[in-house]
Amino acid sequence: MSAVDSLPAAAGDRPRGPLALLRRLGPTGSHVAALALVLVVVVVVASLLSETFLTTDNLLNVTRQVAVLGILAGATTLLMVSGGIDLSIGACASLCGVIAAKLLNGDASATVAVLAVVGIGMGVGLLNGLAIVASGAPPLILTLGTMSILEGFSQATTNAETIPVGNFGWLGAATLLGIPMPAVVAGVVLLACGLLLRYTRLGRDALAIGGNEHASFVAGIGIGRVKIALYVIAGALAALAGLVLVSRVGAASPMGGVGLELQAVAAVVIGGASLAGGRGSVAGTVLGVVLLGVITNVLNLLNVQTYYQSVATGAVIAIAVMSGQAGTRWRSDRGAGH
Amino acid sequence: MFGRSLRRLTALTLAAAATAALGAGCGSSSDDDGGSGTSAASGGGGGDKPVVGFINGSSVEFNMCVSRGLKAGLGDAAELNEVNSRDDVGAEVSNGEDLLARKPDALVLQTVNVQSGAQIVDKANGDDVPVFLSSVDFVRDPSKVAGAVVFDNGATGAKIGGFLAEQVRAAGGSGEVKVGIVAGAPGAASDFLVRGFKGALAAAPNAKVVFEQPGMWNRGKAASVAENMIQAQPDLDYVLVSNEDMAFGVLKSLQAAGKDGQVKILTNGGTELGLRAVEDGEFLSTTDASPFQIGFRTGRAVLDQLDGRSAAEPVQTLPVQVITRDNAAGAAAYCAAS
Numbered sequence: 001m002s003a004v005d006s007l008p009a010a011a012g013d014r015p016r017g018p019l020a021l022l023r024r025l026g027p028t029g030s031h032v033a034a035l036a037l038v039l040v041v042v043v044v045v046a047s048l049l050s051e052t053f054l055t056t057d058n059l060l061n062v063t064r065q066v067a068v069l070g071i072l073a074g075a076t077t078l079l080m081v082s083g084g085i086d087l088s089i090g091a092c093a094s095l096c097g098v099i100a101a102k103l104l105n106g107d108a109s110a111t112v113a114v115l116a117v118v119g120i121g122m123g124v125g126l127l128n129g130l131a132i133v134a135s136g137a138p139p140l141i142l143t144l145g146t147m148s149i150l151e152g153f154s155q156a157t158t159n160a161e162t163i164p165v166g167n168f169g170w171l172g173a174a175t176l177l178g179i180p181m182p183a184v185v186a187g188v189v190l191l192a193c194g195l196l197l198r199y200t201r202l203g204r205d206a207l208a209i210g211g212n213e214h215a216s217f218v219a220g221i222g223i224g225r226v227k228i229a230l231y232v233i234a235g236a237l238a239a240l241a242g243l244v245l246v247s248r249v250g251a252a253s254p255m256g257g258v259g260l261e262l263q264a265v266a267a268v269v270i271g272g273a274s275l276a277g278g279r280g281s282v283a284g285t286v287l288g289v290v291l292l293g294v295i296t297n298v299l300n301l302l303n304v305q306t307y308y309q310s311v312a313t314g315a316v317i318a319i320a321v322m323s324g325q326a327g328t329r330w331r332s333d334r335g336a337g338h
Numbered sequence: 339m340f341g342r343s344l345r346r347l348t349a350l351t352l353a354a355a356a357t358a359a360l361g362a363g364c365g366s367s368s369d370d371d372g373g374s375g376t377s378a379a380s381g382g383g384g385g386d387k388p389v390v391g392f393i394n395g396s397s398v399e400f401n402m403c404v405s406r407g408l409k410a411g412l413g414d415a416a417e418l419n420e421v422n423s424r425d426d427v428g429a430e431v432s433n434g435e436d437l438l439a440r441k442p443d444a445l446v447l448q449t450v451n452v453q454s455g456a457q458i459v460d461k462a463n464g465d466d467v468p469v470f471l472s473s474v475d476f477v478r479d480p481s482k483v484a485g486a487v488v489f490d491n492g493a494t495g496a497k498i499g500g501f502l503a504e505q506v507r508a509a510g511g512s513g514e515v516k517v518g519i520v521a522g523a524p525g526a527a528s529d530f531l532v533r534g535f536k537g538a539l540a541a542a543p544n545a546k547v548v549f550e551q552p553g554m555w556n557r558g559k560a561a562s563v564a565e566n567m568i569q570a571q572p573d574l575d576y577v578l579v580s581n582e583d584m585a586f587g588v589l590k591s592l593q594a595a596g597k598d599g600q601v602k603i604l605t606n607g608g609t610e611l612g613l614r615a616v617e618d619g620e621f622l623s624t625t626d627a628s629p630f631q632i633g634f635r636t637g638r639a640v641l642d643q644l645d646g647r648s649a650a651e652p653v654q655t656l657p658v659q660v661i662t663r664d665n666a667a668g669a670a671a672y673c674a675a676s
Contacts, residue, residue: 050570052569052570055569057569057595058566058569061562061565061566061569064565065562065565068558155397159399159402160397160398160399160401160402161399161402162399162557162583162586164586164611173590173594245558248558248561248590249557249558249561249586249587249590250586250590251557251583251586253556253557253558253583254397255397255398255556256556256557256558296562296566297566300551300563300566300567300570301566301569301570302570303548303549303550303551303570306524306551306552307524
């Protein structure tokens with residue numbers, strides 16, 4: 001839930017029962033509740049169609065499979081609530097993975113490699129943020145340019161070849177209390193993003209800027225600093241996603257993260273974030289990521305032909321987004337009407 | 339809201355980044371082993387040497403090895419003008435127009451798409467520029483092309499399927515043998531490979547394809563598909579993976595699930611790492627489909643054409659063999675002359 005959505009109702013105007021719950025949920029909360037309902041339906045249908053779906057091993061597989069997307073979606077949520085976007089995070093993840101592989105195959109320790117590529121990711125984010133703030137260029141286009149630059153560097157660095165990596169499996173293959181490490185990392189990242197949005201000044205400022213940048217400026221929010229900080233965080237998380245990806249598959253591919261940025265945007269929008277900024281929640285993003293992962297998983301389990309997978313995935317995404325919007329409208333019509 | 343000093347810092351940072359990028363570009367242009375971009379002197383600056391245009395379809399390892407082979411095949415006898423379509427059909431058509439506008443002495447096309455490729459062939463015919471196709475022969479009228487050096491993916495798939503059928507027959511028994519397929523992207527070369535594989539596998543009536551999903555030529559995606567495949571088909575015996583990069587992702591998933599001893603991997607490629615995996619018993623088989631040889635022989639065919647020697651067979655189909663532990667030492671090199 002975002003800070004904007006959690007403003008308390010006026011004293012003496014508090015409806016009771018379901019209406020009170022709806023009011024407390026806010027528009028984003030209503031969207032998330034509707035999306036959760038869609039996810040429950042998908043899970044129920046999936047478990048009826050496939051005996052394997054609800055097994056522990058398979059559910060752990062799903063968490064492992066959505067982990068990289070979850071990390072990138074966390075970064076995208078922070079940016080989108082502030083009205084920003086970063087299309088270069090997938091390419092940044094690829095480049096960071098490639099650099100990590102080069103370092104690990106040299107004499108660098110895992111710690112040095114991790115710190116180095118997270119630093120590089122932050123540097124990329126810093127450049128993105130500085131360029132966007134200083135030039136006023138639309139982040140969609142500017143980060144599209146960055147994406148192309150990073151892809152080019154990745155391919156030039158590797159000669160377009162995949163680089164195998166040994167002795168770096170702990171981040172991608174290990175488990176913690178039975179939970180795959182990539183899922184643990186993604187969970188921590190998403191939790192941190194949620195706490196940042198809800199309980200820190202940076203998060204509240206991000207929501208305020210996304211809601212109304214001019215009013216935020218008048219209110220004294222350092223818009224440039226907030227935006228740059230968010231892009232730096234996004235860069236760091238892209239690097240982390242790249243590391244998890246490399247560790248999971250045991251190799252760094254120069255194009256390994258390409259395309260994930262759009263999946264991340266899709267997950268965040270499914271989760272209720274507005275493309276115009278000012279609205280969104282990490283809870284919604286988590287549901288969006290899980291929904292995408294569950295659909296892919298169950299269609300694979302059922303061995304549905306690729307072309308029909310696209311049809312089914314698109315249909316569920318459309319239903320999820322429409323259900324979320326319907327939840328928001330229902331809440332504004334009945335729960336918050338005066 | 340955004341101080342002058344920060345703007346100055348931004349300008350300096352962006353200027354430094356731009357300088358670094360230009361420096362990197364200049365540095366790479368002198369790299370004659372380079373895997374990407376224009377490989378030789380640009381735009382008709384070849385003096386007395388004939389100029390050969392090359393439209394490469396992608397920047398993946400396979401395509402870059404075709405490029406290396408082409409350079410080696412042409413040697414110093416011609417100037418090579420290379421552009422890359424980056425899997426973009428529109429870019430391929432534009433690249434064709436751009437190269438043909440420079441009036442090359444010959445054009446080599448590693449096409450992204452049959453339709454866009456056909457447009458370029460027609461335009462080159464109109465401009466009286468001889469066209470050579472690499473990897474895929476998609477032109478029905480042989481008089482339109484001066485030559486082609488290709489793989490027959492269907493025949494390769496049939497060889498792999500025949501090899502597996504033989505394995506199944508040799509193992510004896512009448513119980514069902516379960517086979518999974520992790521294909522490349524649908525609608526392209528992988529479809530021919532899979533079709534040929536299935537056709538030949540029919541020779542072993544008790545072998546049945548029980549799972550088939552695309553890995554989209556992406557190691558991470560293939561790893562996820564394999565995780566789902568193992569859940570859906572825990573008794574799987576064999577899996578065909580359309581290229582080695584994806585096969586390594588599948589191997590990771592099998593190892594994580596403790597199934598690497600049970601499920602045997604058959605794949606296609608012949609890279610150094612792939613051959614090593616065959617020798618180490620990680621893959622049951624691969625192939626030696628050398629993109630370097632495709633490029634090299636195309637280069638030689640172009641030189642023959644420019645010297646006025648017509649090839650005995652305009653379309654050369656490179657032989658591909660199934661590689662196992664027994665014959666790995668004799669496999670054609672993937673990205674080198676021998």
